[in-house]
Each structure stands twice: as structure tokens, then as C-alpha cells.
Amino acid sequence: MSSPIYIQIYKVLKEKIVLGQLKPGDMLLSENELAQQYSTSRPTVRKSLSMIENEGYIYSYPGKGYYVAVPDHNKYTLVFNELHSGDYSINESKLLEVNVIVADEEIARVLQVPLQRKVIIIRRLLSVTEEPVAYDVKYLPYYRGKPIVEKEIQYATFPEMVAQKDSAFAIKKELCISIEYSQPIIEKSLYLKESRPMLVVDQRLFDQQNQPIGWGKTYYKSEYGKIKACSS
Amino acid sequence: MSSPIYIQIYKVLKEKIVLGQLKPGDMLLSENELAQQYSTSRPTVRKSLSMIENEGYIYSYPGKGYYVAVPDHNKYTLVFNELHSGDYSINESKLLEVNVIVADEEIARVLQVPLQRKVIIIRRLLSVTEEPVAYDVKYLPYYRGKPIVEKEIQYATFPEMVAQKDSAFAIKKELCISIEYSQPIIEKSLYLKESRPMLVVDQRLFDQQNQPIGWGKTYYKSEYGKIKACSS
DNA sequence: GAGTGGTCTAGACCACGAA
DNA sequence: TCGTGGTCTAGACCACTCT
Numbered sequence: 001m002s003s004p005i006y007i008q009i010y011k012v013l014k015e016k017i018v019l020g021q022l023k024p025g026d027m028l029l030s031e032n033e034l035a036q037q038y039s040t041s042r043p044t045v046r047k048s049l050s051m052i053e054n055e056g057y058i059y060s061y062p063g064k065g066y067y068v069a070v071p072d073h074n075k076y077t078l079v080f081n082e083l084h085s086g087d088y089s090i091n092e093s094k095l096l097e098v099n100v101i102v103a104d105e106e107i108a109r110v111l112q113v114p115l116q117r118k119v120i121i122i123r124r125l126l127s128v129t130e131e132p133v134a135y136d137v138k139y140l141p142y143y144r145g146k147p148i149v150e151k152e153i154q155y156a157t158f159p160e161m162v163a164q165k166d167s168a169f170a171i172k173k174e175l176c177i178s179i180e181y182s183q184p185i186i187e188k189s190l191y192l193k194e195s196r197p198m199l200v201v202d203q204r205l206f207d208q209q210n211q212p213i214g215w216g217k218t219y220y221k222s223e224y225g226k227i228k229a230c231s232s
Numbered sequence: 233m234s235s236p237i238y239i240q241i242y243k244v245l246k247e248k249i250v251l252g253q254l255k256p257g258d259m260l261l262s263e264n265e266l267a268q269q270y271s272t273s274r275p276t277v278r279k280s281l282s283m284i285e286n287e288g289y290i291y292s293y294p295g296k297g298y299y300v301a302v303p304d305h306n307k308y309t310l311v312f313n314e315l316h317s318g319d320y321s322i323n324e325s326k327l328l329e330v331n332v333i334v335a336d337e338e339i340a341r342v343l344q345v346p347l348q349r350k351v352i353i354i355r356r357l358l359s360v361t362e363e364p365v366a367y368d369v370k371y372l373p374y375y376r377g378k379p380i381v382e383k384e385i386q387y388a389t390f391p392e393m394v395a396q397k398d399s400a401f402a403i404k405k406e407l408c409i410s411i412e413y414s415q416p417i418i419e420k421s422l423y424l425k426e427s428r429p430m431l432v433v434d435q436r437l438f439d440q441q442n443q444p445i446g447w448g449k450t451y452y453k454s455e456y457g458k459i460k461a462c463s464s
Numbered sequence: 465g466a467g468t469g470g471t472c473t474a475g476a477c478c479a480c481g482a483a
Numbered sequence: 484t485c486g487t488g489g490t491c492t493a494g495a496c497c498a499c500t501c502t
Contacts, residue, residue, distance in 0.1 A: 004490060018440060020399030030468060041492050043275075046469085054286060057401065062469045063499035071400045073391035076407055078310040078461050159305035167252030168303045169289065173463035175308055177409055179431050179454040197429035197454065199411050208250065222411040222429065227459075229310050231405040236471060262487065273473050278488085294488050295480035468500075476492075483484090 005040050009048035017057050017068055028058065028066040076229035080175060080201065081157050082136055082218045083126065087226060090134070092127040095154050096189060100142055107139050110204065111212045118142035122153060122161070125189050126218075133224040135186045138216040162205050162214045172210070176202040177227055186219055199225025237272050241280035249289050249300055260290065260298040308461035312407060312433065313389050314368055314450045315358065319458060322366070324359040327386050328421060332374055339371050342436070343444045350374035354385060354393070357421050358450075365456040367418045370448040394437050394446045404442070408434040409459055418451055431457025 002008075016022045029037065034045045049066060052058050060066045083090045102116045111119065120142050126134040138158060153161060159171055180200045182192060198219045205214035234240075248254045261269065266277045281298060284290050292298045315322045334348045343351065352374050358366040370390060385393060391403055412432045414424060430451045437446035 006490080018399060018401045020402070024400060032468085041494090042469095043493090044491060047490090049469095060469060061500085063467080063501080065468065071403075073389065073395070073400075073403070073405070074311050074313045076310040076312055076405065077464065078308040078407075079306050080308055080461075081306045157305065163305070167250060168256065168305075169250045170252070171305070171463070173305070173308065175310075175461040177431075177459040177461075178457060179411060179429055197411055199409075225410060227409040229312075229407040229409075231403070232309065238471080264486080273475090274488095275474090276472060279471090281488095292488060293481080295482080295486080297487065466501090469498090471495100471497075473495075474493100476490100478490075479488090481485100481487075 005038065006044050006047040006051075009034065009038055009040075009045060010051050013048065014052055014055075014057060017052075022068050024068050024070040026068045028068070030065055075232040077232045078175070078227065078229040080227065082134070082201070082203075082216070083155070083157060088128045088133065088224055090126045090128060092130070093154050094125040094127070095150060096123040096125055098122050098150055098153065103139075107215070110215045111139060111141055113141055123189075124154070128224070132190045133221050135189050135219045136216070137218075138214065140214050141212075158203050158214060158216045159205065170208040171213070172206040172208075174204045174206070176204075178202070180219070182219065190219075190221065192221075197222055199227070201227070237270065238276050238279040238283075241266065241270055241272075241277060242283050245280065246284055246287075246289060249284075254300050256300050256302040258300045260300070262297055307464040309464045310407070310459065310461040312459065314366070314433070314435075314448070315387070315389060320360045320365065320456055322358045322360060324362070325386050326357040326359070327382060328355040328357055330354050330380055330382055330385065335371075339447070342447045343371060343373055345373055352380065355421075356386070360456070364422045365453050367421050367451045368448070370446065372446050373444075390435050390446060390448045391437065402440040403445070404438040404440075406436045406438075408436075410434070412451070414451065422451075422453065429454055431459070433459070 013028070022028070031042050031045050031049065035042045038045070049058070053060065056072070057069055058066050059069050083093065099121050100118050101121050103111065103113055103119045105115065107119055108115045108117065113119070120140040122138040124136040125132050126136055138161065140162065159173065162171060178200050179197050181195050182198050187195065199222060201218045203216040203218070204212060207213050245260070254260070263274050263277050263281065267274045270277070281290070285292065288304065289301055290298050291301050315325065331353050332350050333353050335343065335345055335351045337347065339351055340347045340349065345351070352372040354370040356368040357364050358368055370393065372394065391405065394403060410432050411429050413427050414430050419427065431454060433450045435448040435450070436444060439445050
């Protein structure tokens with residue numbers, strides 16, 4: 001029925017911090033005092049404190065004690081997936097091209113490969129109920145003997161494409177969101193009559209050694225481009 | 233010299249996962265086996281495992297064991313602060329207006345207050361080396377007796393403005409990034425000659441009871457609007 | 465020297481899963 | 484019934500901080 005002791009202590013202490021009864025810089029009671037107060041042992045109290053510490057609410061100085069931290073208001077958690085654009089969920093993905101090309105200057109620079117090096121290009125058109133909402137292009141360094149199964153690619157997100165080769169846990173990612181004007185090939189694919197500003201998500205993947213292993217850009221029609229995040 | 237035992241075990245196990253020697257779904261050795269293998273006690277092994285579990289690499293089933301998790305490739309950490317736009321750091325903030333207005337329909341809806349309710353409006357112009365790059369507007373519900381010190385507001389980020397009233401830890405935040413075309417008041421402030429697409433960051437703050445306590449929008453000139461995030 | 469947090473031990477009992 | 488992870492205890496020693 002009742003929750004574990006370390007959960008109870010955790011809740012009480014965290015509530016004091018969240019409600020402002022304990023303010024940033026304030027010192028908490030010592031582990032021994034808390035153990036006595038809750039009639040429990042020091043390891044149990046430490047479990048509660050380490051949970052709160054992991055969440056970033058407090059920090060500790062050896063030999064001194066625990067202090068309430070200053071909250072970082074700038075961090076957010078962003079969930080991005082080119083197949084779930086904001087409020088809309090992409091339910092149709094059309095493969096426009098899967099090919100091997102040679103790297104031009106920009107691709108070579110981003111993927112850190114020599115010019116003219118073979119690179120896989122994957123172009124997709126993403127739609128919501130038959131209406132095209134985004135144009136998506138990926139570049140991957142080409143390795144001989146790595147088969148490309150088109151069916152596996154069609155509805156795959158970028159990390160999934162790359163993870164087939166590398167360990168899924170080894171991938172580091174970078175996102176950059178900005179505005180770009182559409183290029184002719186995009187206008188043609190999305191049936192736009194003129195150049196328009198688009199929300200662009202630039203996605204770069206790196207392996208454990210920080211070597212680039214993938215570059216992707218997704219161009220959203222402005223009315224469908226909404227990227228959301230919330231407090232971490 | 234040598235690191236603590238639980239750190240050593242942590243590193244070995246995590247490396248096996250990151251390098252792909254242990255794949256998603258694989259079962260780890262039991263706590264007792266690991267304790268024996270490393271000639272240590274079960275609590276020490278548990279410390280290592282709980283660290284890896286907190287990082288999302290493994291999960292545990294009581295009575296069964298620990299398993300390697302399937303990585304979530306969609307989560308990113310976004311650091312946003314209206315005063316640090318992408319690559320550029322805003323070094324000049326000009327207060328255009330600090331005032332009390334009555335809520336129009338849109339403000340009333342977002343802040344969940346009655347129409348005509350008094351609301352504080354703060355408008356700022358953000359610049360990089362004398363060049364205006366962003367227009368920023370905030371709305372806060374007005375409470376009598378809460379003084380507005382203009383000097384404190386000028387270089388404050390949104391959560392800092394609101395945290396003066398509430399506990400700093402109680403604030404929940406939501407971000408929405410999208411494209412909007414500039415309105416006349418923005419064009420005038422940013423010296424734009426015509427309407428242009430802008431990168432808009434919509435920021436909403438809520439208290440512990442999910443009551444809105446602030447609404448802000450920052451309009452970046454498209455060439456300065458770059459929002460970055462990286463793997464969590 | 466007294467108190468603090470950091471690390472570690474060697475047990476205990478429980479609920480749960482599998483055979 | 485046996486092994487698993489989840490909880491908890493009551494100590495120990497260390498490095499550190501403060502006075």
C-alpha cells in the first residue's frame with residue numbers, strides 16, 4: 001500500500017524545493033539528520049537524495065553538504081522525427097529517388113569525404129492525407145556491399161537508416177532549424193507555383209569517433225512546419 | 233588513482249552496449265554474477281546498473297533480469313534562450329515598451345484570463361552589434377503590487393521575468409517554432425521595407441497547476457534564426 | 465577533532481518469474 | 484523451489500571542510 005521509504009523522502013524534499021520552501025543556495029539537512037528524522041538508515045536517505053540530484057534540483061559538496069541548485073531555464077526536450085511534423089502525422093511517404101551519386105563540394109564538406117566520392121542519396125516526399133507537406137533528402141557515405149532495401153527505407157527515420165550499419169547506441173545527432181527558400185526541385189515535388197519560405201530541419205549524424213555518417217534535410221511547407229519542445 | 237569500482241563496472245558494461253557487443257533485447261548477467269565476476273558486493277553492482285538504467289540504455293524486470301533497451305532516436309536536448317540566437321549572441325536589448333494593456337481575444341485565450349483583464353506587455357528589440365535581429369514580445373497577467381523594474385527586465389530571459397513571482401522550480405515551459413510573416417509593427421521596429429517570413433519561437437510558461445503565467449513570442453530575421461539541438 | 469558526503473561490505477526479507 | 488531484482492539495515496573507512 002504505502003510507497004517505499006526512499007520514495008516518501010524523495011517526494012517530501014522535492015516538494016519543498018518546487019514549492020519554494022527551499023530556495024536555490026539553501027542547504028539541506030545532512031544525511032545523518034535526515035536518517036534520524038525519518039527513522040531509517042543513511043543508504044536509504046542517500047537513495048532519495050541521489051534521485052533529486054540526478055534531476056538537477058540539488059548538488060553536493062563532499063565534506064559540506066547538499067545545496068539547492070539554481071534551475072537551468074534554457075534546457076528543453078525536443079522530440080523530432082521527420083515523420084511526425086508537429087500536429088500532423090505523416091501517413092504517406094513516397095520514395096522519389098534512391099541512388100548513388102558523387103559528392104559535390106557541399107556534400108563532401110558536410111560528410112567530410114573527398115570530392116567525387118560516391119554517396120547514397122535518398123529523396124522522399126512526405127504527405128498527410130494525400131497532401132504533400134514536406135520534401136526530405138538524405139546523404140549517406142557509400143560503402144560497397146551495404147545493400148539498400150527500398151522498402152526498409154521508405155518509412156524509416158534517419159537514425160534508423162544509419163543504425164543498420166552502426167551500433168544503434170553509437171550515433172550522435174545534431175539538429176539545426178532555420179528558414180530557407182524553396183529550390184526548383186522542391187517546388188516541383190511539392191507542386192508549388194513559386195518559390196516560398198520553408199521550415200528546414202538539418203539533421204547530421206556522427207559515429208562514436210565524431211565522423212559524419214549521415215546528412216539529412218527536411219523542408220516543410222510553412223503551414224505544416226511546427227517544431228515543439230517542452231521543459232526538460 | 234584508479235576510479236571507484238562502480239565506475240569501472242559502469243564503463244565496461246556501457247562500452248559493451250555502445251560498441252554493439254550487447255544488442256537491444258539482450259539480457260545482462262545477473263547482479264549476483266556481476267558481483268562475483270568483479271569480486272565486489274551486490275549494492276556496488278546495483279549502483280553501476282542503476283546509472284546505466286538512468287541513462288536509458290537498459291531496463292529491468294523484477295524476477296527476471298536486466299535487458300538492453302531499444303534506443304530512442306527522436307529525443308534531443310534543445311538549449312533556447314531568446315538572448316542567444318544560434319551562432320550569434322545578442323549583446324544589445326532595447327526596451328520598446330513596458331505597459332499594462334487589456335487582454336484581447338487571443339491573449340485572453342492563451343493566458344486563460346477573462347477578456348479585458350489587465351495584462352503586462354513587454355516589447356524588446358534584440359540586436360547584434362547594432363544590427364537589429366529579433367523582435368520580442370511578452371505578455372504576463374497583471375497582479376497589483378508586483379512592481380516592474382525596467383532595468384531588471386531589459387536583459388532578462390522569459391523564465392527569469394516570471395520566476396520573480398513564482399518558485400523558480402515550479403515553472404513548466406512549452407516551445408513552438410514556426411514561420412510567420414512579419415506584421416507592420418515588427419517591420420517598423422526591425423527597419424524592414426516589406427513583409428518578410430520570420431522564424432518565430434512561441435514560448436508559454438505554466439505554473440505547477442498548469443495555469444498559464446506567461447506568453448512570449450520572439451521573431452527572428454530569417455538569416456539570424458537558427459535553433460540548434462543535439463542528441464539527448 | 466567533529467561532522468560531512470563518497471565508497472563499500474555483508475548480510476536480510478520481499479515479490480516476482482520460471483520451471 | 485530457486486534465482487531474480489527491489490528494498491533496507493548497520494555498520495565500516497576514506498577524503499574533505501570547517502573551526
